Amino acid sequence: MIRRALVALCAMAMVPLAACGGDEEESILDKDTLRIGVRYGLTLLSEEVDGEFVGYEIDVANYIAEQLGKDVVFVPIELDEREPKLLSGEIDLAIATYSITQERKQSVAFAGPYVIDHFDLLVRADNDEIATLDDLEGGTVCEVEGSNAIDRLTEEHGVDAVIRSVESYEECMGLVGSGEVDAIATDELGLAGLALDADFEAKLVGARFSQERIGVGMRPGDTAGCEAVNRAITEMYQDGPDGSASTAELLLEQWFAGTVLGDLSRFPIPQFEGCE
Amino acid sequence: MTALRERPGGRGLPAGDAAALARLGVEPGSGGPQTLIAQATAVVAALAAMFGALYYAVSAAEDALEVIGHSSGPQVVATTELYYALSDADSQVATALLVGGSDPDRAEAAMDRYEQRRGDIAAALLEAHRLAGSAEAERRTIESVMSRWGEYQQLAAVALLLARDGGYASGGPPENVLEAYREAAELMSGRILPQAYNLTLENATIVRESYDAASGRIDAGLVAVALTGVAALALLVALQVFLARGFRRVFNPSLVVATAVAVLYLFTGLTVLDTEREALDEAKLDGFDAVLSLERAQAISNGLHADRVRFLLDAGEADVYEQTYFDKAQQLVYLEAVSLPRYQDALAETGRGGELTGLVGDGLDGSGESERLVEAYTALILADAAMREEGGGPSERLALVEGARAEYEDALDELSDRHLERFESAVAAGEDAIAGFAFLLVAAMVSLGVFTFSGIAPRLREYR
Numbered sequence: 001m002i003r004r005a006l007v008a009l010c011a012m013a014m015v016p017l018a019a020c021g022g023d024e025e026e027s028i029l030d031k032d033t034l035r036i037g038v039r040y041g042l043t044l045l046s047e048e049v050d051g052e053f054v055g056y057e058i059d060v061a062n063y064i065a066e067q068l069g070k071d072v073v074f075v076p077i078e079l080d081e082r083e084p085k086l087l088s089g090e091i092d093l094a095i096a097t098y099s100i101t102q103e104r105k106q107s108v109a110f111a112g113p114y115v116i117d118h119f120d121l122l123v124r125a126d127n128d129e130i131a132t133l134d135d136l137e138g139g140t141v142c143e144v145e146g147s148n149a150i151d152r153l154t155e156e157h158g159v160d161a162v163i164r165s166v167e168s169y170e171e172c173m174g175l176v177g178s179g180e181v182d183a184i185a186t187d188e189l190g191l192a193g194l195a196l197d198a199d200f201e202a203k204l205v206g207a208r209f210s211q212e213r214i215g216v217g218m219r220p221g222d223t224a225g226c227e228a229v230n231r232a233i234t235e236m237y238q239d240g241p242d243g244s245a246s247t248a249e250l251l252l253e254q255w256f257a258g259t260v261l262g263d264l265s266r267f268p269i270p271q272f273e274g275c276e
Numbered sequence: 277m278t279a280l281r282e283r284p285g286g287r288g289l290p291a292g293d294a295a296a297l298a299r300l301g302v303e304p305g306s307g308g309p310q311t312l313i314a315q316a317t318a319v320v321a322a323l324a325a326m327f328g329a330l331y332y333a334v335s336a337a338e339d340a341l342e343v344i345g346h347s348s349g350p351q352v353v354a355t356t357e358l359y360y361a362l363s364d365a366d367s368q369v370a371t372a373l374l375v376g377g378s379d380p381d382r383a384e385a386a387m388d389r390y391e392q393r394r395g396d397i398a399a400a401l402l403e404a405h406r407l408a409g410s411a412e413a414e415r416r417t418i419e420s421v422m423s424r425w426g427e428y429q430q431l432a433a434v435a436l437l438l439a440r441d442g443g444y445a446s447g448g449p450p451e452n453v454l455e456a457y458r459e460a461a462e463l464m465s466g467r468i469l470p471q472a473y474n475l476t477l478e479n480a481t482i483v484r485e486s487y488d489a490a491s492g493r494i495d496a497g498l499v500a501v502a503l504t505g506v507a508a509l510a511l512l513v514a515l516q517v518f519l520a521r522g523f524r525r526v527f528n529p530s531l532v533v534a535t536a537v538a539v540l541y542l543f544t545g546l547t548v549l550d551t552e553r554e555a556l557d558e559a560k561l562d563g564f565d566a567v568l569s570l571e572r573a574q575a576i577s578n579g580l581h582a583d584r585v586r587f588l589l590d591a592g593e594a595d596v597y598e599q600t601y602f603d604k605a606q607q608l609v610y611l612e613a614v615s616l617p618r619y620q621d622a623l624a625e626t627g628r629g630g631e632l633t634g635l636v637g638d639g640l641d642g643s644g645e646s647e648r649l650v651e652a653y654t655a656l657i658l659a660d661a662a663m664r665e666e667g668g669g670p671s672e673r674l675a676l677v678e679g680a681r682a683e684y685e686d687a688l689d690e691l692s693d694r695h696l697e698r699f700e701s702a703v704a705a706g707e708d709a710i711a712g713f714a715f716l717l718v719a720a721m722v723s724l725g726v727f728t729f730s731g732i733a734p735r736l737r738e739y740r
Contacts, residue, residue: 102606102634118596133595155614156599210599224488227481231413234474238416268466271473274480274572 028092028218028225033071036061037091037217040076041168043193044255045097048076056189056255060114060236061095063247064216067232079146083108086217093229094217097190099148100273109220111229113213113270114236114248117187119149120208122176122194125201130182133207136161139182142172149185152210173198187212192259204260215273226275237269309736315515316732320725322508323538327721329504330545333497334710334717337552340490344559345703348482351407352564353696355479356571358400359472362425363578365393366464369432370585373439373449373457375671382671387436397425404475414478417471424468431460454590465582473575480568487560494553498546505542512538515732523735530731534724541720548709555706563699566639570692573608573635577688580604581681584660588670598664609653610634620661623654636688645691652684 028034038057039046046055053074065072075091082094086108099117100110121141123130130136133153140162143150153159164181166172169190175181177200184194188204195202216229236248245253252264343349368390372383401422408414435456442450449457512535519528583601587594602616610633611626613619632640636653640646659680663673 102603102610103612106610151614152599156602156616157595158615208593209595211596211603223484227477227484230474230477231481234413234417234478238413239420266462266466268462269470271470272477274477 027222028070029068029228031070031092033073034065034068034092035073035075035090036065037075037077037082037085037094037096039079039096041170042097042190043197044259045189045193056251057095057097059251059255061093063236063251064093064095064114064229064232067235068228079144082146082217086219089219092219096217097187098215098217099187099212100215101148105273107220109218109222109226109275110215110273111218111226111275112215112233112272114216114233115189115214115252116268116270117189117212117214118208119152119185119210119212120188120191121183121185121205122191122202123183123205124176124179125203127182127203130205132205133157133159133209136183138162140164140180142166142175142181142184144169144172144186147186149187149210153185157209169194176200176202187214188261189214189256192256192261195260202260213270213273223275230272230275233270233272312518312732312735315511315518316728319508319511319515319534319728322504322511323724323728324721326501326504326508326538326542326545327717329497329500330541330549331714331717333494333501333549334552334713336490336493336497337549337556337706338710340486340556341559341703341706343486344483344556344564345700345707347407347409348479348486349564349699349703351404351479352476352483352568352571354400354403354407355472355476356575358397358404358421359469359476359575360578361393361396361400362464362468362472363575363582365390365397366428366461367578367582367585368393369436369457369460370582370589371671371674373435373453374585374589374674376439376442376449378669378671394429401425411482414475417475417478421468421471421475424463424471428460428463428468431456431463435460449589458590461586465579469579473572476568476572476575483560483564483568487556490556491553494549494556498549498553501542501545501549505538505545508538509535509542512728515728519732519735523738528731530727534727534731537720537724537727541724548713551709552706555702555709559699559702559706563695563702566641566695567692567699569635570639570688570695573639574685574688574692576604576607576635577685580608584663584677585674587664588673605657606634608634608636610637617661620657623657639691639695641691641695643691643694645687645694649684649687649691652680652687656680656684 038053038061040048040053042055042057044055046053046057048054053076058074061074062072075085077085077091077094077096079096082096082098083104085091086094095114097117098110100113104110121130121133121136130139136153136159138161141150141153141164143163143165145165145167150163154161154163164175166175169184169186172181172184173194176184177198183205184191188208191204195204216233218226218229236251237246239246248269249264249267252267256264368386372386372390375382375386377383401418405415405418408418435453438456439449439453442453512531516528516531516535519531520526580601583597583604587597587601590597598616602619605616605619606613609623611619611622613622631637632650636649640650656677659677663676666673666676
């Protein structure tokens with residue numbers, strides 16, 4: 001009872017805050033401005049054009065921030081910076097092609113997912129040899145450090161391919177264009193943008209070998225913040241009046257209609273991971 | 277209690293008497309009836325503040341118990357039942373299509389169960405809609421599930437009709453049947469089930485919010501009750517000292533009773549609040565959270581089974597369904613593993629003993645039921661592993677896990693019921709502890725006011 005009374009006293013600010021200890025996690029809900037970590041240089045998803053960030057993920061980030069009533073500062077980050085920058089507090093949210101895995105959940109928290117993506121393979125359009133995952137056996141696949149696509153491919157699906165690790169997708173695309181590597185493995189939303197930018201004709205194999213639930217990375221412990229983000233995403237997927245398309249459908253349509261992705265209606269409503 | 281003098285204030289005492297009183301520490305009273313009334317009013321105000329704080333905290337507990345015990349708490353159970361019924365209805369359609377004409381009895385049993393589930397779903401949707409009350413977003417989601425469920429039934433009917441006309445006996449359903457079913461399955465797994473599941477989580481959010489708010493109010497209430505209670509007691513004592521000194525009465529019976537009653541209520545109030553706090557903690561942290569984990573585990577386990585059926589049914593997408601199966605298994609019981617086979621190995625090694633995390637892990641409480649659940653889960657995953665190695669038709673392979681699946685679901689149900697009982701009894705205990713308390717508070721406040729003023733009334737008369 002004494003401890004509870006002390007907590008209550010702290011809550012009522014009747015004793016100096018220093019006496020209350022700092023173990024209480026700060027919530028994103030207490031901030032006026034959210035620093036959102038986003039990828040950069042990903043066509044259609046997240047890129048900087050004339051000093052402004054644009055793309056599907058940027059729109060999702062803006063929508064969520066607007067629902068929460070917060071201002072946004074975008075912080076461009078690398079794949080392998082997502083976790084450290086979240087944990088160090090440099091960014092408040094990571095909306096950066098961050099797929100939820102049970103393994104990642106051991107160190108960071110996730111709201112969402114806000115979209116269900118699939119891993120697929122991008123190859124040259126004139127490549128007829130690779131039609132399924134198994135055709136990659138003995139071939140070469142390009143990987144960007146920090147992505148989990150290659151783990152899915154080699155560990156989960158047991159594909160025995162040569163892995164070429166580089167630092168950026170542009171590099172990968174150059175290698176596929178020149179024929180040095182056979183394929184790029186990453187999520188299809190990312191591949192749609194890469195295919196659009198390619199200086200060669202590219203296509204998706206359609207292997208869709210993994211389902212990726214793309215979520216909002218958060219610091220662990222902020223349950224209220226995580227739940228508020230989930231509510232924003234729920235709203236995003238809520239049909240418009242008279243059964244018109246939801247914001248989520250409109251955003252997918254706006255960015256990915258007419259790309260290699262094809263039919264967009266197959267994108268499901270995400271089942272949330274749940275906030276712990 | 278013995279009257280030394282009749283006149284108030286001790287004014288006009290013989291010098292010797294005054295000196296004698298001074299030696300005894302008794303000073304002549306100062307001020308007039310206003311001082312007395314002001315002091316009594318301060319006592320009553322402090323008591324009113326104490327009772328106000330008590331009422332504030334107790335009503336917070338009442339509100340929270342109402343939300344946790346009677347609206348959003350049960351809604352969590354209602355929506356997972358909805359999820360379960362929807363997902364099972366889909367499994368039955370898939371099973372009927374899978375066995376086709378090869379096993380008419382099994383196909384018929386599946387169709388019977390599908391019909392039964394349709395009834396359950398209608399009831400669960402109505403119940404969820406009722407419990408949603410005026411929560412607008414929630415109602416919209418439920419209405420959306422309703423209309424999509426209608427769409428699903430039409431699509432499933434087409435697939436079932438094509439299957440009957442096709443009359444295939446073994447080797448799995450033909451492409452046109454699969455095509456028709458795929459649309460229904462996508463609607464179920466891609467729209468309906470996620471919405472139903474998110475509805476469960478939304479209700480869990482409402483429960484957490486009201487628990488947090490009530491906890492804060494009870495904690496603040498505890499402090500406020502203690503502070504105002506001590507202040508009221510101090511003022512009561514001060515009033516008696518004032519009377520004793522000013523009027524040379526050692527005890528004032530009314531004020532003594534008032535003090536005793538105030539002490540009693542202060543003590544009772546703090547005890548009741550502490551009991552409420554504990555009942556609320558038990559209902560939320562031990563009961564509700566475990567119920568929620570296991571209800572979610574039931575929903576995810578259903579999805580796990582659906583992924584298994586799809587893995588067998590749809591060879592083209594088998595890899596994806598194996599991965600989603602693996603992801604769900606890790607959500608149920610988390611073990612560090614990079615692939616399903618490694619997970620199976622890791623589970624076989626650590627299945628018994630050791631702290632487990634994940635939705636199933638979070639619901640374990642060291643009971644016999646918990647032990648049974650862990651064993652049943654391990655057995656199910658291993659039976660599934662063996663099934664994946666087997667050749668043969670999909671329905672024969674599926675039959676290999678049916679026993680383990682039934683045992684696992686039963687064990688999950690049993691443990692979930694155990695937590696549900698605990699949750700319900702904690703809510704009931706919390707409600708019992710404060711039943712009629714609000715009325716008692718009013719009665720106590722009135723009687724204390726009466727005692728205080730009746731305590732000073734004779735002295736006031738002395739001023740006349």
